[in-house]
Amino acid sequence: MSKISPCLWFNGEAEEAANFYVSLLPGSKIETVQKNVIDGPSGKAGTVLLVEFTFAGQRFMALNGGDTRFEYTHAISFKIDCADQAEVDRLWDGLLAGGGQAVRCGWLKDRYGVSWQIVPTALPKYLGGPDRAGAQRAMQAMLGMVKLDIEGVRRAYEGS
Template sequence: MSKITPCLWFGSEAEEAANFYVSLLPDSRIENVQRSPADYPHGRSGQVIVVEFALAGQRFMALNGGIRMEYTNAVSFVIDCADQPEVDRLWDAILAHGGKAEQCGWIRDRYGLAWQIVPSALPKYLGGPDKAGAQRAMQAMLGMVKLDIEGLKRAYEGKPAA
């Protein structure tokens, strides 16, 4: 059976980025670092060309392409978080390493890659049976930068913000 491995393009930071990414999630590791056997147009012999790694069991590849390409929000990586401490830990780790907070749970890492740090509870509040509650939760989410589970719950239940 064929497998799909997302390949992330970096100018020269593939190994640094892969090491950072595997530090974020359990069941993550560097699997292989391929170095150039000879000089080439964008680098020298011995420089990292490709890093194969796994994030939470999903395989990825990081490629040093020699020039930086910009990422857009057209592709982002969603991390499904069990609880608020996990949301906070991941959010804070990305920010502490040069990330930039956006809105509605989106954050961009120092390499420009977009992440969505999303609590598992989000669909319960945005898609719950109480349509008015779901609308309130949606409005609350639109006003958030980092998602706050308790704030979403309070909005869904029609309770004032704490």
């Protein structure tokens, strides 16, 4: 288990967000829910302070940090490697559910504003393949996509 885990700041939605994330991928679960023991900036006594959860094997902490709303940016994002287009499609749709926003090149923001990259594991094969002209075509194709399309990138790489 890693000694490092991301902490995501929420304003009252920590438990809701953690439950949302763990519903998306196997190997995910809520580990602990800690309640506030006193009234404070993060809420009244008895409300959720933090949720520790495992998302596809990676530990996270969701913290109800208080009244101040901090916005997430694309400077930090979470990349999910997807085995095939069906997994890309499922996770893309799942993370956009409830008010997420598609960005481009496989990036999106979920309904909490957290940035994600939904990336097929085949992508490096085309972007870094031995056919440099094919790799350039694949890159151009990818740059024109919102949700990544493995078949579209493959066709561009092969020039078909």
